Amino acid sequence: MSSARICPEWPQVNKSEYKGIWVYIEHQNGVIKDGSLQLIGKARELAAKINVDVSAVMIGHNLGDLVKEPIYYGADRVIYIDDEALSVYIPHLYASVIVNLVNKYKPEVVLFAATKRGRELAPYVANTLRAGITADCTDLDIDVKTRDLDQVRPTYGGNILAHIRTPNRRPQLASVRPNVFPTPPRDTNRKGEVIRESLDKLPKPNGSLLGVKPVIKGDSDLPPVEKADLVVVAGRGVAGPEGVKLLIELAKALGGTIGGSKKVTDAGWLPADRQIGQTGKTIRPTVYIGVGVSGAIQHIFGMKESKIIVAINSDPNAPIFEYADYGIVGDYRQVVQALLETLSSMRKTN
Ligand SMILES: Cc1cc2nc3c(=O)[nH]c(=O)nc-3n(C[C@H](O)[C@H](O)[C@H](O)COP(=O)(O)OP(=O)(O)OC[C@H]3O[C@@H](n4cnc5c(N)ncnc54)[C@H](O)[C@@H]3O)c2cc1C
CATH class of the missing domain: 3.40.50.620 (HUPs)
Structure with a gap:
């Protein structure tokens, strides 16, 4: 032929x-x-x-x-x-x-x-x-x-x-x-x-x-995603390395670690070993916080066993809300900034 x-x-x-x-x-x-x-x-x-x-x-x-x-x-x-x-x-x-x-x-x-x-x-x-x-x-x-x-x-x-x-x-x-x-x-x-x-x-x-600029390196002193009890996960909704940096700050303030969706690791905003999902790591932390993550089934596969699932997304119809115990609809920058300020004032009063 x-x-x-x-x-x-x-x-x-x-x-x-x-x-x-x-x-x-x-x-x-x-x-x-x-x-x-x-x-x-x-x-x-x-x-x-x-x-x-x-x-x-x-x-x-x-x-x-x-x-x-x-x-x-x-x-x-x-x-x-x-x-x-x-x-x-x-x-x-x-x-x-x-x-x-x-x-x-x-x-x-x-x-x-x-x-x-x-x-x-x-x-x-x-x-x-x-x-x-x-x-x-x-x-x-x-x-x-x-x-x-x-x-x-x-x-x-x-x-x-x-x-x-x-x-x-x-x-x-x-x-x-x-x-x-x-x-x-x-x-x-x-x-x-x-x-x-x-x-x-x-x-x-x-x-x-x-x-393309190298991956944000601020994650290197944080534990691997499969070892942490709280994982803040960046999705494409965070729009770039600066957004990931803000989430690293949140992860540190909460004593957890940072992970990403495949879109985030493919874009080089985080290293591949921080990818959560079907072709990444499977995690079972006490708290999963997905930020700008849509909730594609391949992602859900890697985090659905988390005890408490929190989702922050500007789209109220994002599929991740179907799996979330707590959902916040809004722009992630405002929500994360508010969380960081609350954590900082809590620390001051303690
Ligand atoms: C064979 C195969 C294997 C795969 N394996 C994996 C895997 O292991 N892990 C994985 O994650 N994916 C995997 N994928 C990809 C998966 O299908 C999705 O494409 C991916 O999970 C989507 O990533 P995301 O949620 O970050 O991005 P998107 O789907 O683009 O979602 C971005 C979200 O951000 C929200 N958003 C936008 N702006 C803001 C804002 N300012 N504030 C708040 N929210 C905002 C949007 O509403 C949207 O819901 C796989 C796909 C295939 C085909």
């Missing part, structure tokens, strides 16, 4: 232009995820079969010597971008940068670790490239004649293993569950090429988010 018959609106790709195997290197707080290192090992095996190189791709800020690590684990080359605009993980910004690199270098395979971030990022990249993706693979092989990646993953509840191929598109993208492949040994004597790319040399990422 030709690709023209499958997706007539997608431009044809010239497969012979694409060469080499890429591994996207996920890292956080100066540490590379094991899943990414394990993929370098597998990529080496695949690359040897079709006689190509393994490149590791890293993006972020203040990467320092971390960029050499993929070489120690088996990569032939590291292509990286170090830029302040990438200091906060924002899925569509990161995806856009990876897409631009792929379009420049044209690798035939791009692998992602199927971590929380990898599962989010890889489909963004695949969709933009019109390439398709096989998510959550448990094994990989490559056909030496066609150079098609054999992407293996369980299906039908794990009863059968599907072997998925992408014969008509390039690059071939797959995410792979961490720990299905061993981590290769680290050898600091290995040598490789390190290429620094810059955002200036690439087309501007979609959405022009280069002006």
